[in-house]
Every structure is written in C-alpha cells, then in structure tokens.
Amino acid sequence: MLNFAVGPVMMEDEILKIGSKQIPYFRTEEFSNLMLENEKLLKQCVNAPISSRVIFLTASGTAAMEATVMNLFTNKDKVLVINGGSFGKRFKEICDTHYIESDEIKLNYCEALTKAHFAPFEDKNYTALLINVHETSTGVLYDMKLVKDFCQKNNLLLVVDAISSFLADPYDMSEYGANVTILSSQKAIALPPGMSYIIVDPKTQERIKNNKVKSIYFNFKDYLIDGERGQTPYTPAVSNLIQLNKKLQIITDRGINYEIKKVLKLAEDFRLRIKGLPLEIASSNPSNALTSLKPKGKMNAIQIFNHLKDYYGIFVVPNGGELAKVIFRVGHIGALTLEDNTKLIKVLNEMYERGIL
Numbered sequence: 001m002l003n004f005a006v007g008p009v010m011m012e013d014e015i016l017k018i019g020s021k022q023i024p025y026f027r028t029e030e031f032s033n034l035m036l037e038n039e040k041l042l043k044q045c046v047n048a049p050i051s052s053r054v055i056f057l058t059a060s061g062t063a064a065m066e067a068t069v070m071n072l073f074t075n076k077d078k079v080l081v082i083n084g085g086s087f088g089k090r091f092k093e094i095c096d097t098h099y100i101e102s103d104e105i106k107l108n109y110c111e112a113l114t115k116a117h118f119a120p121f122e123d124k125n126y127t128a129l130l131i132n133v134h135e136t137s138t139g140v141l142y143d144m145k146l147v148k149d150f151c152q153k154n155n156l157l158l159v160v161d162a163i164s165s166f167l168a169d170p171y172d173m174s175e176y177g178a179n180v181t182i183l184s185s186q187k188a189i190a191l192p193p194g195m196s197y198i199i200v201d202p203k204t205q206e207r208i209k210n211n212k213v214k215s216i217y218f219n220f221k222d223y224l225i226d227g228e229r230g231q232t233p234y235t236p237a238v239s240n241l242i243q244l245n246k247k248l249q250i251i252t253d254r255g256i257n258y259e260i261k262k263v264l265k266l267a268e269d270f271r272l273r274i275k276g277l278p279l280e281i282a283s284s285n286p287s288n289a290l291t292s293l294k295p296k297g298k299m300n301a302i303q304i305f306n307h308l309k310d311y312y313g314i315f316v317v318p319n320g321g322e323l324a325k326v327i328f329r330v331g332h333i334g335a336l337t338l339e340d341n342t343k344l345i346k347v348l349n350e351m352y353e354r355g356i357l
C-alpha cells in the first residue's frame with residue numbers, strides 16, 4: 001500500500017512498533033510525567049505564549065473544533081468564520097448547532113484570502129475569528145499576517161485549526177497572535193487517528209473557567225485541572241500518547257524546520273514532475289501539505305482516484321460534494337519519500353501514455 005492521503009498518513013516503523021505493544025496502566029507517576037513532557041514539547045513546537053496549556057482530547061479533530069466552540073462561546077457572542085471549503089463550513093455548522101451567532105467570509109474554492117475580503121467585516125463587534133489555517137479540502141494556505149492584523153485591530157480572539165498545516169508549513173502561535181491552536185494526531189505528526197491537542201493561551205483559559213458548558217466529556221475545565229498533574233479526566237488513547245511522546249522527541253531533536261523542509265521538498269518535487277501531464281494545480285497559495293489537482297484530460301477527479309486505488313493500490317484523496325469530479329488531492333505528509341513520488345509519477349505517466357488519463 002502507498003498512501004498519499006492527508007490523514008491518516010504513512011507512519012514510521014518506530015511509531016508502528018509502539019502501537020503493537022501492550023498498553024500500560026495510566027494513572028501513574030510515569031504516565032503523568034510523559035504527559036507533562038508532551039505538553040511542554042507541543043507548546044515548544046507551536047511557540048505557544050508563556051503559561052499556555054494543552055488539552056488532550058481523545059477524539060478526532062472535528063470534536064476538538066466543536067468542543068472549542070462549546071467551551072469558549074455562548075449565545076452572547078458573535079463570531080466570524082473563514083469559509084473556504086469543507087472545514088470552514090464545518091466551523092460554521094458547529095456554531096449554528098450550538099446557537100452561537102456567526103457570520104462568514106465565504107471564499108470561492110481554491111481562492112486565497114486577501115485584505116479585501118476583510119473590509120466589510122471591520123468594526124462589527126465580533127468576539128472571535130475562527131479559521132482553518134490550511135483549508136484541507138482545497139489546499140489553500142491562508143495568510144496569517146492578514147488574519148493577525150484584522151484580529152488585533154478589531155480586538156478579536158483568534159481560534160486557529162492548524163490540524164493539516166502543523167509540521168507542513170511554518171506555524172507560530174505567538175507571532176500570529178493566536179489564542180487557541182487545534183491540532184490532531186493523524187496529519188503531519190503521523191500518528192494513528194484518535195487524539196486532538198488544543199493549545200490555549202492564558203486569556204482563553206480564563207474564558208474556559210468562566211463559561212458553563214453543557215457537557216461532561218467535553219468540559220475543558222476538568223482537562224485543565226487534571227492536566228496540571230499530567231492526567232486527563234477520562235481514559236485517553238494511551239498508546240497514541242506514548243507514540244506522541246516518541247514523535248515529539250524526534251521532532252524537537254531534529255528541529256521543527258527539518259520536518260517542514262521535508263514536506264516542502266516532497267511538494268516541490270511532485271509539483272515540478274507533474275508538468276506535462278493533464279493535471280493543473282488548482283489552489284492559490286498552496287500549503288506544503290498537499291497539492292490539489294484539476295484534471296484537464298480524459299478522466300475526471302473521482303475516476304483518477306478510483307483507478308489509482310483499484311489498479312495500483314495507491315491512495316490519493318478524493319473530494320466530496322460538488323468538487324468530487326473537479327479536483328483530487330495528493331498529500332505530502334507522513335512517512336513518504338521522493339521514491340514514493342517517483343512511483344506515483346510513473347503510474348500517472350503510464351496512464352497518460354496509454355491514453356486514459
């Protein structure tokens with residue numbers, strides 16, 4: 001199997017090995033120490049403001065997005081959502097579901113975010129801005145400098161879902177003025193799915209403490225209290241957190257730029273080598289994490305996805321809804337190599353030569 005998905009992704013052998021071991025009991029000093037180290041290293045990786053904390057939630061990224069909205073906002077708030085695709089739309093739906101008033105900046109698919117998009121939304125008394133820094137459904141990476149300036153000028157809390165961008169593109173919570181950063185285990189950090197990490201600055205911690213949440217499992221107050229001693233209120237995905245510890249040690253030893261450069265190199269290599277094929281790069285300002293491609297030849301996007309899966313055992317990423325036939329995506333994150341790119345390019349060339357692509 002060769003997997004160019006954006007999550008779950010190919011994992012390194014060292015990480016796979018940990019997953020095959022028996023799971024230790026976790027209410028121990030040893031596990032608490034491992035968790036405190038996980039918190040410290042994650043904060044370091046995103047350059048979190050001093051006294052930030054990490055909430056370790058055993059749930060997928062969408063749950064982390066929803067729990068964040070539930071814990072930070074009430075029906076007295078009004079938030080602004082950047083909606084450039086499925087994940088932006090999801091933030092909007094979460095707000096609607098929880099009766100939190102919201103407006104959206106709606107972008108065309110694969111369109112970059114510009115200063116002009118913000119102009120109609122100045123001085124509107126929003127509490128917060130919600131953004132997926134990399135809109136994974138289209139591959140567009142948003143300009144965080146623009147976002148930061150808008151939030152500072154309008155005094156907004158900045159909530160960033162960096163799930164598919166973390167370790168693929170540079171990300172700096174302090175530099176961007178982000179109050180919250182949401183991450184998940186199955187994207188570029190290349191662990192099994194199941195864990196999310198929500199990094200909250202001191203201002204956000206205050207909001208969490210002063211807010212009443214109608215949920216037991218998703219009540220962040222309890223995670224903050226138990227997290228002080230390196231524990232979680234409920235049984236976490238223990239192996240996943242042991243794998244995280246190993247991965248964070250590897251990342252911080254090599255330096256975070258090593259990871260980002262590796263993804264960048266794979267993305268650049270792939271984008272260069274598809275020239276000559278009837279595949280057009282679809283997104284403006286693409287993230288390094290993936291390349292969205294618009295087929296210009298005989299097969300549409302979903303046919304290409306199916307053909308690669310059925311005849312070659314290669315996964316790329318299809319799109320849902322109205323984009324299903326229009327674009328597909330090729331990921332550059334996880335334990336992939338330049339040789340893996342070569343395999344995919346070879347297959348695509350073969351399909352083109354046979355006159356089917």
Ligand SMILES: *Cc1c(COP(=O)(O)O)cnc(C)c1O
Pocket residue numbers: 007060061062063087132134135136161162163164184187
């Ligand atoms: C993958 C991803 C998520 C999480 O999706 P789940 O399927 O719930 O894990 C959230 N936001 C973005 C931007 C993503 O790429």
